[in-house]
Amino acid sequence: MNRYFRELSVAGALVLLLALLGIVAPQFFEPQPLLSRLTAQVPTLVLTIGIAMVMITRQIDISVGSQFGLCAVLAGNLLTGGLPLPLALPLAATAGAAMGALNGCLVAWLGLPSIVVTLATMVTWAEVLRLTQQGRFINLPAGVQWLGLSQAAGQTALLAASLALLAAMAWLLKNRSGGRHLYAVGSDAEAARLSGINPKATTFWVFVFMGALAGVAAVCNLVQSPQVDPKCGTGLELKAIAAAVVGGIAVNGGRGSLWGAFVGLLLLATINPALTFLHVEAYWEKAIQGAVILLAVVADGIRSRRNAS
Amino acid sequence: MAHSSRSLKAQLLRHDVLLLLVLALEIAYFLNFARNFGTPDNLSNIVRHSAEIGLLALAMMPVILTGGIDLSVGSLMGLCAVLFGVLTHDLHWASLPAASLTVAAGLVAGAFNASVITLLRLPPLIVTLGTYSLFRGLAEAITQGTKTYRSFEPAFLQLGELRPAGLPLQAWILGVGALGFYVLVHRTTFGRSFRAIGFSPEGARYAGLPVLWRTALPYLLAGGVAAVAALLFTARLRQARADAGTGYELAAITAVVLGGTSIFGGTGTVYGTVAGIAAIAVLNNGIGRIPAVLKAGIGGELASLLTGALLLIALAAPGLSKLLQSVRKQSTLPASANPSPSPTH
Amino acid sequence: MKRSQFLHSLLVLPAAFLLPGCNKPETGASAENASGAGKKLTIAFMPKSKGNSYFINCEKGAREAVKELGVDLLFDGPTNTDPAKQNEIVENWITLGVDVMAVACENKEGISGALKKAQEKGIKVVTFDSDTTPDARSFFVSQATAQGIGEGLMDEAARLCDEEGEFAIITATLTAANMNEWRKHIEARLAEKYPKMKLVDTKPCDDQKDKAQQETTNLLGANPNLKCIMAICSPAVPGAAEAVKQAGKAGAVKVLGLGLPSENRAYLKDGITQSVILWKVADLGYLALYAAHALGSGALKTGDTSFKAGRLGELQVDSGGAIILGKPFVFNKENVDQFDF
Numbered sequence: 001m002n003r004y005f006r007e008l009s010v011a012g013a014l015v016l017l018l019a020l021l022g023i024v025a026p027q028f029f030e031p032q033p034l035l036s037r038l039t040a041q042v043p044t045l046v047l048t049i050g051i052a053m054v055m056i057t058r059q060i061d062i063s064v065g066s067q068f069g070l071c072a073v074l075a076g077n078l079l080t081g082g083l084p085l086p087l088a089l090p091l092a093a094t095a096g097a098a099m100g101a102l103n104g105c106l107v108a109w110l111g112l113p114s115i116v117v118t119l120a121t122m123v124t125w126a127e128v129l130r131l132t133q134q135g136r137f138i139n140l141p142a143g144v145q146w147l148g149l150s151q152a153a154g155q156t157a158l159l160a161a162s163l164a165l166l167a168a169m170a171w172l173l174k175n176r177s178g179g180r181h182l183y184a185v186g187s188d189a190e191a192a193r194l195s196g197i198n199p200k201a202t203t204f205w206v207f208v209f210m211g212a213l214a215g216v217a218a219v220c221n222l223v224q225s226p227q228v229d230p231k232c233g234t235g236l237e238l239k240a241i242a243a244a245v246v247g248g249i250a251v252n253g254g255r256g257s258l259w260g261a262f263v264g265l266l267l268l269a270t271i272n273p274a275l276t277f278l279h280v281e282a283y284w285e286k287a288i289q290g291a292v293i294l295l296a297v298v299a300d301g302i303r304s305r306r307n308a309s
Numbered sequence: 310m311a312h313s314s315r316s317l318k319a320q321l322l323r324h325d326v327l328l329l330l331v332l333a334l335e336i337a338y339f340l341n342f343a344r345n346f347g348t349p350d351n352l353s354n355i356v357r358h359s360a361e362i363g364l365l366a367l368a369m370m371p372v373i374l375t376g377g378i379d380l381s382v383g384s385l386m387g388l389c390a391v392l393f394g395v396l397t398h399d400l401h402w403a404s405l406p407a408a409s410l411t412v413a414a415g416l417v418a419g420a421f422n423a424s425v426i427t428l429l430r431l432p433p434l435i436v437t438l439g440t441y442s443l444f445r446g447l448a449e450a451i452t453q454g455t456k457t458y459r460s461f462e463p464a465f466l467q468l469g470e471l472r473p474a475g476l477p478l479q480a481w482i483l484g485v486g487a488l489g490f491y492v493l494v495h496r497t498t499f500g501r502s503f504r505a506i507g508f509s510p511e512g513a514r515y516a517g518l519p520v521l522w523r524t525a526l527p528y529l530l531a532g533g534v535a536a537v538a539a540l541l542f543t544a545r546l547r548q549a550r551a552d553a554g555t556g557y558e559l560a561a562i563t564a565v566v567l568g569g570t571s572i573f574g575g576t577g578t579v580y581g582t583v584a585g586i587a588a589i590a591v592l593n594n595g596i597g598r599i600p601a602v603l604k605a606g607i608g609g610e611l612a613s614l615l616t617g618a619l620l621l622i623a624l625a626a627p628g629l630s631k632l633l634q635s636v637r638k639q640s641t642l643p644a645s646a647n648p649s650p651s652p653t654h
Numbered sequence: 655m656k657r658s659q660f661l662h663s664l665l666v667l668p669a670a671f672l673l674p675g676c677n678k679p680e681t682g683a684s685a686e687n688a689s690g691a692g693k694k695l696t697i698a699f700m701p702k703s704k705g706n707s708y709f710i711n712c713e714k715g716a717r718e719a720v721k722e723l724g725v726d727l728l729f730d731g732p733t734n735t736d737p738a739k740q741n742e743i744v745e746n747w748i749t750l751g752v753d754v755m756a757v758a759c760e761n762k763e764g765i766s767g768a769l770k771k772a773q774e775k776g777i778k779v780v781t782f783d784s785d786t787t788p789d790a791r792s793f794f795v796s797q798a799t800a801q802g803i804g805e806g807l808m809d810e811a812a813r814l815c816d817e818e819g820e821f822a823i824i825t826a827t828l829t830a831a832n833m834n835e836w837r838k839h840i841e842a843r844l845a846e847k848y849p850k851m852k853l854v855d856t857k858p859c860d861d862q863k864d865k866a867q868q869e870t871t872n873l874l875g876a877n878p879n880l881k882c883i884m885a886i887c888s889p890a891v892p893g894a895a896e897a898v899k900q901a902g903k904a905g906a907v908k909v910l911g912l913g914l915p916s917e918n919r920a921y922l923k924d925g926i927t928q929s930v931i932l933w934k935v936a937d938l939g940y941l942a943l944y945a946a947h948a949l950g951s952g953a954l955k956t957g958d959t960s961f962k963a964g965r966l967g968e969l970q971v972d973s974g975g976a977i978i979l980g981k982p983f984v985f986n987k988e989n990v991d992q993f994d995f
Contacts, residue, residue: 025876027875027876027878028875028876030875032901032902033871033874033875033901034875036871036897036900036901037868037871037872037875040864040867040868040871060434106621106624106625109632110624110625110629110632112621112624112625113571113572113573113624115378115434115562115572116562116563116566116572116620116624117621117624119559119562119563119617119620120617120618120620120621121617123613123614123616123617124614124617124618126613127610127613127614127617128614130610130704130705130733131607131610134704134705134707134710135704135705135706135707135710136707136710137707137863137889137892137916137917139920151900221864224864225863225864225867225892225893225896226896226920227863227892227896227917229862229863229864229889229893230705231705231861231862231863231889232862232863232864234860234862235860238438241438242438242442245435245438250432251432251434251435252432272868272869272872273872273875273876276855276857276869276872276873276875276876277872277875277876279854279855279876281453282454282828282855282856282857282858283449283450283452283453283454283828284446284450285446286442286443286445286446286449287442287443287446287447287449287450288446289442289446290439290440290441290442290443290444290445290446291439291443291446293435293438293439293442293443294425294436294439294440294443297425297431297435297436297439298425298429298431300431301425301429301430301431302429305429305430344750345749345750345751348749350748350749351746351749354742354745354746354749357745358742358745449828452829453828454827454828454829454858455828455829455834457761457763457829457831459762459763459764460763466767469767470767542738545738545741546737546738546741546761546764547763547764547766547767548737548761548763548764550737550761550829551829552827552829553738555736594746597730597746598746598750603728603730603750604727604728606704606728606729606730606731608730609704609730609731609732609733609739610733613733
């Protein structure tokens, strides 16, 4: 029980919030709108999976929002230019992976601090995007939305695919040595190196994977509406990091699970619609989110001090 | 590795010297190719426009030196600006007492960060990520998102325009701030311990340093400085809004890191930070005045791109040269003398 | 030791200033054409933000006018709406010696100080799209008054809802000054003329289409009796429409807003969005530039009641110095194909 305390307490908070909604605003649980709301979170979930892995390795990546936007615009423009839909996903993932590789090289091989590197790349990609796309929307061709399926089928497919990805990655992290390497490098890179793991390669590939996931997330977002807004990635890195942190991923690396990050995302993503359904004014949103993050973090701190003494 | 016999090349390759060279190159280039760059009006604009970020960078430097970080200073600027607006407009206080209370509030906010980080031993990145949202959120809640405070006392608004002895007030304030932080970090034993703490907190504790209190002080100061920056910002813009200071924390961090302070803590200088602030401010101003850039109207984007590139180069250079050195060393060693152990699986 | 090394290196800085070719300040728009009536005017044009298709279209119209008039154009603005950056750009323009400034003001009071400084140096100022305090500019080129926009939106919403029912507003951010002006007038009109209608909520979308879509989805779920969504920032209009479509409520919930026809064409044709209100955005930029040019060359002076603006013909100037482009235009299913912006 102690081992999963964080995940369980966040889940508990989520259940309380849902119970409150169930009493005061039961229309929250109407199936079709609920499905729409959940599907809208799929891109953020994919990003959170990647960020959690980066953070477990004791790094951070604040450039994922810009990567997301750039991949979305790239895929959108190519689709409008005639690219067949099945190629959009691998292409976006490759573009994202390339951007992630840049981060990876600078952090792993040159030993630069990840917060500064990804700050620089975040600004760079955002400016490149602004210079080239200049805020213009992209009108996608017919057949792209919902992958050509009906809305309900498309939404279910997206949701199922993202949950499958989550389950697969969670299992891999726990049961495959490649996954355990992330934890090892995040806890103590030197000890990991001495036991035969290559921390530099591990760090490099985790950034590449993060970039690829940013591309995947961008496509998941793209197929949910007939237009691409170049600003779609703005602020997503903070959402993903906050979800991971609330869900128990330690920023000092080596701890936390993807399922925890998932529950963290659910909690934070429920706050916004909850405010609407409970008819609370919109200007409370940031304050409440900040309070939730702090609560989660402080609770962690108190608990670990109590355990230590 | 005798320090006294360091070659000229090694001396030149030191981070802060290189940064000064870059700054000098920038200035020389812009003086020649950017329109009206060297005029007194423009030079004073450079200082006036970068005052708030400059102050935040100065306050951020000891935070990063001790191995921490503070993402909440920009949001705190917004909260302090709004607080000042409430005090002067809704409660009808005079500007001076309102300003004093605002600075006190900034210190309280900084103390909040400080206590959560030091007493609960939580990672500064995450705590200040939370207060980054919380402070901004409180500012938005107080103003209900929409309220903008205008029409301040003319005496207060003068702060944005005053030129004591010909230099803009902001230059004086930045100068005092830089001097103050320089004395704190480099000339007091108190401040000198920052470097030790950043380098090795455990080692510092074993050496008998009161690590907790000394780690807390930079965050406290950062809160107070953010409040001062908010007041300057409000005076210059003649309005107080909840979104004041958005993005300033990242700009401050960029200046500090560009100036040679390691983000991991343990090394760094205040004068490096000042050079970093200057390099970025000059770049931002000068780029937009080059005729070709002026015509295309892409000054802002180009400045951001170049700042990002400059940051990456500044960071990568020592790492790259070390990499090159180690490659060169390995290739000159005979194979049998290669000391690297074979990994055991 | 480190400190003295640093100080020694500081000596490098003054050397930079002494390098040959160090320029003397150039006064006036260009050093070559120093005198007289034949001097080319330099007009500086600033949108509220550069990454916004609305202002990109404004710029297009302005550049068309630049070609016709043969002036030098400086175009710059913050990448996101940022009042501090606008002030800085204005102050930079003062030191560059421009002749006229045309500015869309994000912050009415805040920018007035900088613009007044410009006026003191002999630089003429017009504002467009969003005004500053009247003493900081000579003229204000407006697509329509804030009151006209607010009332137009409310009246159109009422028309679509048969003057009764609940509606919600999607705005960009809670701090956006001109949208708050419009909201004030919308709410005033609502209270004055439509007692059977109710505004249930106002949500920000951070100027992002996807966020507007999510907020609308939430609003539709939380307010089952919602009859209309009014999206007053341009990315929100297609976002809200998509949400209504995905919720299966097309037709039952009306969508209207301020947006570009090109972004809403499909939704208008499918009947999901009923009305998109805007004005010929490029014309606004064109007119602003013509006004700036007329002001700079002396053709337009304070107190004039009309002036000629190229292909737009003769335009009225009211006593407050406002030049109105015309009434807002309603794009709907029938006429949307005639426009390509």
